[in-house]
Amino acid sequence: MSPLSTVPIPGTRDFFPEEMSVRQQVFERLYRVVESFGYLRYDAPMVEPFELYAAKSGSDLVNQQVYRFTDRGERDLAIRPEMTPSVARMIAARAGQLVLPARWYSHPNLWRYERKQRGRYREHWQVNVDLFGTESWEAEAEILEILAEMMFAVGAKTSDFLLRVSDRQLVVNVLQQQVGLDPQQVAGAFGVLDAIEKVGPEETAAHLAKLGLSQAQADRTIQLLTHGEQFLEQAAPESLQQSNVARALSKLVTSQPVNVKFDPLIIRGFEYYTSSVFEVFDTNPENPRSIAGGGRYDNLVALFGKPRIPGIGFGMGDVTLIDFLQTHKIAPAPQIAPEVQVMTPDESLRQRVKEIAASLRQEGLRVVTPLDSRKLGKLLERAAKEGVRCVVIAGGDELARGAVKLRDLGRSEEREIALTALPVVIRETLATPTQEKP
């Protein structure tokens, strides 16, 4: 029999401690931002009825990419490919009891059956932030503000990212009323224009002609959709008045300036988005995938037979976010070393070592002790390699005086410290910058 594989199944990742540490630090910053806006965390099952997604998630392609199986009770189930249907279900379940607006967030792992490539895995973790119960443009503003603050919280600068926003309804209105397209042509135009950045304007014009657009209509459509700012200028005032995104755009209150751009080419795949849609992009072309995206879905909760509760929200995924941080060299350093190691040169003092370690743990420090006997030099070498900052050396002479040696591996300094003062001195040491030996 061949040995078991150590490789995770395709498209999934193991998170070794140093990777987990980075992920954890990044996401804890995001949690803090979201919670600072008063959002409450929830969770839901990783497996849902398949029909939850079949109903409204959108294209038949989504269905092809869902992990789907039949359980022993003959239920048709799916591993969640996204969180929004689940949260809509939960909101619907409490529809009569909730104080609205409801501000909720979660951090689920999501699955999609697709081939792995840069920025895309079959399993990824996504922070979802959703706001339910208002159609006000201020909901758009708040959601976009949170999104921007999340980017700032992980160390992004204003110039590092671009927030592209659009409004499906507004774009549809303009194309119908000002270019004279019928609804079918509008739908077709969206599909074709999605690819305009790849195939170029000539081919796009040809596709539009097939949909029955005149030359003038095609030119006008392309011109409008590829010049986002002008799009707003050219939209009828009553259309703009109805567009939450258009109204929110200039009124965002954020701790740093944000690059926001209206861009009608932001479509997004989910069919349930009713008007506002938006995505965050890295301004560095090395990392072309969107870091976060979302939109308004005013009809989703009503699918559960409950009163219509409008919603708006977005997801920010771990894969593209951490790619972004690494591209800009602002990912946090892994923190995997214990703060303190306690050791002794005298085998007979092992028990005292454990007692000292226990008392330091009571002080909230992360403390390890050697589990086997080795020479002090080897123990120090290993501690240094692990990145341990403080080493407590409990020798008989010092202990007789009620003291130990405290060695700061970060600065190669050693002092004798009274046991009673040890926690305080260790904390001071940990707060001091290290000084690398040349």
Add this chain to the structure above:
RNA sequence: GUGAGUGUAGCUCAGCUGGUAGAGCACCGGCCUGUGGAGCCGGUCGUCGCGGGUUCGAACCCCGUCACUCACCCCA
């Protein structure tokens, strides 16, 4: 689903038109029985992804296969 690239030690890789498998790092030990990172010495480590073929002889050439990576399709 389509296309391309890569598979050699735990890791990063070298290995000439085919001639018995290598380096650096890492790991373990010694020099150093109460003090780390350097240095020196020594040690452990491989079905050369797998299967078949050609050959006196294959890590190398040929065929197949699998895995991984990147891109396309599409999308969080």
